[in-house]
Amino acid sequence: MTTRREFLLALGATLPLGLRTARAAPRPRFARDPFALGVASGYPWPSGVVLWTRLITDFEQPDGGLGTAVIPLRWEVAADESMRRVVARGSVDARPEWGHAAHVEVAGLEPDRWYWYRFMAGDATSPAGRTRTAPALEAMPSALRFAFASCQQYEQGYYGAYRHVVADAPDLLAFLGDYIYESSWGRNHVRAHDPGEPYTLAEYRMRYARYK
Structure with missing residues (x-):
């Protein structure tokens, strides 16, 4: 069975020369x-x-x-x-x-x-x-404190909720999904997405950076 280290070494061998020698x-x-x-x-x-x-x-x-x-x-x-x-x-x-x-x-x-x-x-x-x-x-x-989050829509998300999560000092925060949204929907927006939906890797990186 291939180990994680062996896999990563093999992956490095397949990278373009410019990436391996940077x-x-x-x-x-x-x-x-x-x-x-x-x-x-x-x-x-x-x-x-x-x-x-x-x-x-x-x-x-x-x-x-x-x-x-x-x-x-x-x-x-x-x-x-x-x-x-x-x-x-x-x-x-x-x-x-x-x-x-x-x-x-x-x-x-x-x-x-x-x-x-x-x-x-x-x-x-x-x-x-x-x-x-x-x-x-x-x-x-004897006890563990968990917090859960999901579905943070940048245009209408209530990000102040995270301050309450921090104040509760959970042992673990689990994000359940929909960290970003590609498209715009709903009403009463308090902020706006960047224009257009992301399609490329670079565009998705920009969208994740905006949400972060």
Whole structure:
């Protein structure tokens, strides 16, 4: 059976030469905050989580204003909100073929506890996010707090609800579907989609960035 590592190595061998040989800029400089989309975490397990971010400096450009640059990212996970007790760190490239998004699978953490994390690119630092590992496999927690969200229509969505979710401090937030809508519908819009429906990958990336 092919392992995940073997699959990724084989996939890399099939990429166009220009993608495989692209080099990361040693010290990128940005005219605007590249972390306008923030950070996110998910897929918790007892000893780790997945961290995510996507760099963007121009919401009106299909490439996010970053062109074909490969941008090196550094990441840190800390046991405290001030990010002084760093327990894991590493690096990853934000590549243009992935829309300058990057995700990191962090391992070696303690189960059932809060951690804080952030990304750095050049002189820019992302906001610190908070994440939580899953309970140990044999654990039987007395209670777990879940939050669910779905169907966020940008033109008429009540995004203030997310502030209440944060205030409730759930252990896990599950998004059930319809993160974006391609078309416009309904009445009493309070904001507008970008003109037209998305059809290409670049257009969908712009729509997801708008919702994010």
